[in-house]
Amino acid sequence: xRTKKTTRAAQYAAxxxxxxxxxxxxxxxxxxxxxxxxxxxxxxxxxxxxDPTLENFRQAFDEQPLLQAAGNxxxxxxxxxxxxxxxxTPMAYVMARHRNRVSKAATGWVVISQAFPFVxxxxxxxLILKNLHLINSLLGLIMVYVVWSLPFALWMLVGYVRAVPxxxxxxxxxxxxxxxxxxxxxxxxxxAPGIVATAMFAFITAWNEFFFALVLLKTPEKQTLPVxxxxxxxxxxxxxxxxxAAAAFLATIPSLVIFAIxxxxxxxxxLAGAVKA
Amino acid sequence: xxxxxxxxxxxxxAAATALALLLTGCSGDSGDDDGKITLQFxxxxxxxxxxxxxxxxxxxxxxxxxxxxxxxxxxSWDSVHDQLLTSFEGGEAPDIIHDASDDLADxxxxxxxxxxxxxxxxxxxxxxxxxxWETTTFGGKVYGVPFLQEPRVLIANAKWLKKSGVRIxxxxxxxxxxxxxxxxxxxxxGTDGKYGVAWPLKEPVSATLNLSLSTGGKMFHRGADGKxxxxxDEADEIMPRTVHDQVDNxxxxxxxxxxxxxxxxxxxxxxxKYAMVPLGFxxxxxxxxxxxxxxDWQVLPAPAGAExxxxxxxxxxxxxxxxxxxxxxxxxxxxFFLQPDNMVKLARGDWMLPTGTEALKDPxxxxxxxxxxxGTALAEDLRPAPAxxxxxxxxxxxxxxxxxxxxxxxGAIGLDELRKRLVKDGNLVLARYQR
Numbered sequence: 001x002r003t004k005k006t007t008r009a010a011q012y013a014a015x016x017x018x019x020x021x022x023x024x025x026x027x028x029x030x031x032x033x034x035x036x037x038x039x040x041x042x043x044x045x046x047x048x049x050x051d052p053t054l055e056n057f058r059q060a061f062d063e064q065p066l067l068q069a070a071g072n073x074x075x076x077x078x079x080x081x082x083x084x085x086x087x088x089t090p091m092a093y094v095m096a097r098h099r100n101r102v103s104k105a106a107t108g109w110v111v112i113s114q115a116f117p118f119v120x121x122x123x124x125x126x127l128i129l130k131n132l133h134l135i136n137s138l139l140g141l142i143m144v145y146v147v148w149s150l151p152f153a154l155w156m157l158v159g160y161v162r163a164v165p166x167x168x169x170x171x172x173x174x175x176x177x178x179x180x181x182x183x184x185x186x187x188x189x190x191x192a193p194g195i196v197a198t199a200m201f202a203f204i205t206a207w208n209e210f211f212f213a214l215v216l217l218k219t220p221e222k223q224t225l226p227v228x229x230x231x232x233x234x235x236x237x238x239x240x241x242x243x244x245a246a247a248a249f250l251a252t253i254p255s256l257v258i259f260a261i262x263x264x265x266x267x268x269x270x271l272a273g274a275v276k277a
Numbered sequence: 278x279x280x281x282x283x284x285x286x287x288x289x290x291a292a293a294t295a296l297a298l299l300l301t302g303c304s305g306d307s308g309d310d311d312g313k314i315t316l317q318f319x320x321x322x323x324x325x326x327x328x329x330x331x332x333x334x335x336x337x338x339x340x341x342x343x344x345x346x347x348x349x350x351x352x353s354w355d356s357v358h359d360q361l362l363t364s365f366e367g368g369e370a371p372d373i374i375h376d377a378s379d380d381l382a383d384x385x386x387x388x389x390x391x392x393x394x395x396x397x398x399x400x401x402x403x404x405x406x407x408x409x410w411e412t413t414t415f416g417g418k419v420y421g422v423p424f425l426q427e428p429r430v431l432i433a434n435a436k437w438l439k440k441s442g443v444r445i446x447x448x449x450x451x452x453x454x455x456x457x458x459x460x461x462x463x464x465x466x467g468t469d470g471k472y473g474v475a476w477p478l479k480e481p482v483s484a485t486l487n488l489s490l491s492t493g494g495k496m497f498h499r500g501a502d503g504k505x506x507x508x509x510d511e512a513d514e515i516m517p518r519t520v521h522d523q524v525d526n527x528x529x530x531x532x533x534x535x536x537x538x539x540x541x542x543x544x545x546x547x548x549x550k551y552a553m554v555p556l557g558f559x560x561x562x563x564x565x566x567x568x569x570x571x572x573d574w575q576v577l578p579a580p581a582g583a584e585x586x587x588x589x590x591x592x593x594x595x596x597x598x599x600x601x602x603x604x605x606x607x608x609x610x611x612x613f614f615l616q617p618d619n620m621v622k623l624a625r626g627d628w629m630l631p632t633g634t635e636a637l638k639d640p641x642x643x644x645x646x647x648x649x650x651x652g653t654a655l656a657e658d659l660r661p662a663p664a665x666x667x668x669x670x671x672x673x674x675x676x677x678x679x680x681x682x683x684x685x686x687x688g689a690i691g692l693d694e695l696r697k698r699l700v701k702d703g704n705l706v707l708a709r710y711q712r
Contacts, residue, residue, distance in 0.1 A: 041567030043548025063325050119359070126367035135369055211356075215363045218317075218350055230353045234323040235377075236480070236557065237355075237538055 026252070032245035033057070040241050056242035057250075060232075065220055066247055069228040073207055074254060076138055076224055080145035081202035084153045085195055087146070092157030093183060097166070107158070110151040118211050126215060136218045144212050149202040156201065160194025161187070196262050207255055225251050313343075314603050316610060317371035319350040321357060321593075324562065327626030334622070338613055345606045347373075365389040365598070372601040373610060378412035378423055379591035382666050385420040391597040394419035396608035401615060409632040412661040413594055421594035424615050425629045427558040428588060428655045429488060431474075431577040437464065437552045438575075448578050448586065448654040454492065454519045457580040461529040464552040473529040475551035476520055477537045481682040482674045484555070486663045487589035489516045492582030496699070497667050504711045505667050507703040509696045515582060517685060518692065525688040535686050547572060555579065558652045559628040565647060576648035578655055586655060589662035592632055630656050669710030677702045 027047070032040065034052040039045075060066060095103045125144060126135070134140030164187055172182040188195075210226040217223045229251060232244035322331045328351075335349045350371055352360060358380055364370040370389065384390050397419070402410075405423060413421035438445060443460045446452045452460060461473030478484060486496060494513035499505050523530035531551060534542050539556045540563060546554050547568050564574055578586055595614065597607040613619070620636035630652055631637055643650045664670040681698040684690045690698075 037566040038569060041543050041547050041563075041569075043544040043550065045544075059325075063328070122363055123366045126363055126369070130367055130369060135367075211359070214353075214356055214360050219348075220351055223351075227353075230355055231323055231351060233353065233355045235354050235559075238540055238560075238563070240324070241540075 029245050029249050029252075032241065033249040035242065037242055056246035059240075060243040060247040060250075063243060064228050064231055064247065066225070066228060066250060068221065069223055069225045070251070070254065072138060072222060073225040073251075076141050076145060076213075077203045077206035079142045080149060080206040081199045083142070083146045084149045084202040085199045088150055088153040088157050088198065089188075089191065089195060090183070092154050092161050093187065095154070096158045096161035107155070110155050113151045114155075122211070122215055125212075129216065135216060136222055138217075138222060141213060141216050141224070144216065145202075145206040145209065148209075148212070149205045152205075153198045153202055156198045157191070157194055160191050160198075163194075164190045200259070200262055203258060204255065314345045314606055316345060316347045316373060316601075316603055316607055317350050318347050318373040318610065319352045319371035319375055321352050321354050321375045322626065323354065324626060324628075327623065330619075330622040330626040334614055334619055338610060345603075345610070347610055361389075365600075368600055370598040370600055372598055372603060372607045374421075374596045374598060376421070376594055376596065377591050378421065378594050379662060379665060381413060381420050381594060381596065382415060382668070384596075385415045385418070386668070389599055390420040391599045391601065391604050392418035392420065393422070393597050393604070393608050393611075396597075396605055397422065398612050401612050404617070404633045404635055406632065406634065408660055409592060412590075412592055412665055413596075415666050421596035422611055422615060423592035423594050423632050424620060425624060425627055426590045426592035426632055426656075426659055427629045428590065428652060428659055429484065429555055429579050430558055430652060430655070431553045431579060432546070432556050432560065432564065433553045433575050433577050434546065434549070434551075435573040435575040437549070441552075446577050446580075448651070451578045451581040451586055454515050454580045454582055458519050458523060458527065458529075461523055461553070462527045465529060467528040467531070470550055472531045472551050474523060474553045474555070475531045475534040475537075475542045475545060476524070476555060476686070477539045477542045478520070478535045478683070478686060479538045479541075480679070481535075481686060482678045483589075483591075483662065485517055485678075485682055488555075488579060489513055490587045490589050490660055490663065491580065491584050492516060493584050495663055497663050497670075505707060507673070507700050507707065509699050512583070514692065517682065517695070519580075520686055521688070521692075524686060532687065535683070543567060553577070558630065561647050562628040576651040578651070586658040587660050588658065590659045591662045591665065593627075593629075630659075667707070669707045672710075673703050673706045677706060 031047055031049060033056055034054075035049040036051055036053045036055060039049055039051065095106055129135050129137075129140045129144075132140070134143070168186055168190070169182050172186045177185065208226060209224075210230065213224045213227050214230070217227065220228075229244065229247055232240045232247065234240070318335065320328075320331045322328045332349055335347050338345075338347050352375065357376060361370065361374065361376070361384065365384065365387070374390075376384075381390065394414075401422065409423040409426070410419065412423050413419060441464055443463055444452075444456075464473035465471040466473070476484075486494075489496070489512070492512050492515040494510070494516065496507055496509065496513050497505050498508055520530065524532050524535065531545075534545070534551075539554070539560055542551065542554050542556075543560075543563060545551055558576070561576070568574065579588060595611045597604050597611070601607055615633065617633055617635035617639070620631040620633045621639045621641055624631040624636065625641060628647075630642070636642070637653060637656055641649070642653050664674070667673075678699055681690070681695055681702075685692070685695040
């Protein structure tokens with residue numbers, strides 16, 4: 001009993017240490033965002049700013065179109081995650097339930113495609129989008145994000161579909177439900193947590209993505225948040241640290257809000273799948 | 278099943294309509310169709326004053342040139358090479374390109390940049406010294422206009438220096454490398470955590486090559502056949518040996534800053550740990566913003582050798598894309614953009630020095646405030662960075678020179694091993710690019 005308690009205490013200590021480790025960069029970012037320039041250059045930095053200021057936020061908004069960029073990022077990331085999930089869900093269902101050479105080859109291709117580096121595909125991609133007149137276009141960027149996140153989304157969802165017992169579908173078929181009805185009424189609710197997790201993955205991938213956005217979007221009105229944040233960095237890696245931290249802190253807020261909403265949905269989805277309506 | 282079949286065509290129609298709407302709503306600009314010329318100018322200005330100066334000049338041009346509109350496009354230093362390479366390959370590069378001269382060689386040899394030597398007016402050509410033009414001239418062709426540059430200087434804690442009683446160097450009578458070593462020993466040897474100097478050498482190669490020009494070190498030697506080989510002669514040894522000895526023998530330089538970038542050393546400098554920090558001239562802006570109130574600092578020239586205060590620089594440049602259909606107009610914009618008054622505005626915005634001789638005469642750049650005058654006095658001694666046009670230099674730098682110099686400065690290897698690696702391994706790398 002004593003050993004069990006000690007083990008549990010050690011587990012909590014490890015968890016606490018891990019959480020502190022994870023939270024450190026974010027807390028430091030918040031601290032930096034509220035520090036005046038002179039405190040940023042201090043040899044003995046403090047967690048709580050001695051003379052907190054909103055000047056960094058004012059400067060960040062003054063220098064760069066942050067709200068517009070956040071709007072663009074939100075449009076790109078939400079659209080990409082939604083489209084990726086809509087496409088990937090039925091595909092994943094087919095790949096999981098109909099296991100043959102084609103689906104195995106498709107799974108293999110999905111895994112291999114994850115190994116392609118950005119630089120390998122960016123130039124052909126650029127040329128294709130140019131021919132479609134989709135350079136400097138959010139639609140072009142959304143298409144890229146969908147294609148980029150689709151393989152991994154598919155891979156994730158295949159695992160979730162396989163976890164749904166096939167017997168439930170057989171029972172629905174016995175009740176006279178069509179394939180579509182079975183998928184919509186039986187499988188989809190059980191897949192809800194997986195779909196939400198996949199959407200989260202696609203959203204975060206698109207929200208944080210920098211290189212495609214940098215190359216494909218030219219005018220400031222179209223550019224996304226990571227591209228705009230990059231402008232606070234100058235030659236030889238010198239950064240305008242205060243405004244950069246303020247802008248980066250603001251950039252994390254939408255992700256946090258979406259995470260908070262989605263987290264509830266994951267729990268809700270799990271419960272919804274447990275009871276037959 | 279029947280329901281699905283009935284819904285099918287409707288869904289397809291709805292999806293097609295949505296796609297068409299999205300395409301019309303989100304697609305990129307198709308450009309002007311009123312016969313006027315539109316030029317894209319990609320600027321890398323990033324500090325507020327500099328961005329403001331760039332945008333104001335573009336606005337002024339557009340107001341006075343109704344037939345040639347310039348569109349300001351914001352780029353960033355951190356990613357400019359990859360972004361430009363992709364744009365060049367995709368045929369979508371901006372007409373006017375802001376970059377640094379050490380990034381131009383690859384683009385020039387790749388055929389992406391226009392030779393603008395004949396398009397530029399005599400005024401601009403004669404205003405910028407020949408030594409600056411050398412940074413953008415490859416194979417006799419001019420691929421960019423160098424317009425801003427910065428020397429590496431010693432930024433010193435003025436109070437500390439005064440108190441120590443050491444001789445304060447001036448551009449007319451700078452410290453020699455030996456004197457510099459002796460002075461740093463006197464200023465601090467690590468006891469009580471105080472050092473004479475902090476070398477931020479996270480990127481040790483350009484600092485070493487550029488400062489070694491003062492002692493006559495060139496490291497890259499071009500033969501009559503045009504091929505380049507690496508040598509590490511006596512003249513090349515002086516600067517690296519001084520740093521090595523300060524860190525490892527005298528303890529007058531902090532070993533911990535060797536892995537830092539320039540900005541990382543500033544808290545220690547403000548906190549009184551280091552008497553001096555060798556930094557780029559533009560770091561003054563950060564010092565003005567971040568130094569504690571009453572902190573007394575001053576700009577000193579870097580140590581001099583047999584070649585005086587000579588040091589290498591890679592100026593900021595303006596180039597024209599080879600694919601641009603309006604090269605003449607692009608060159609006209611560059612001429613306007615780099616008028617002496619405008620060069621002064623740009624220099625002040627970036628806290629750097631202009632290359633133009635007329636702009637350098639401006640009183641605003643010769644003021645004692647923020648030690649502008651101390652930097653301007655060094656302008657004549659700035660030379661092209663030694664590796665400017667050497668093909669294979671980036672690989673030599675990353676794979677050979679950076680680790681070798683880092684190990685040497687930290688005391689892990691000696692001078693002989695450093696020489697062996699820079700020369701023997703280095704020439705193997707360069708040979709692959711010169712077959």
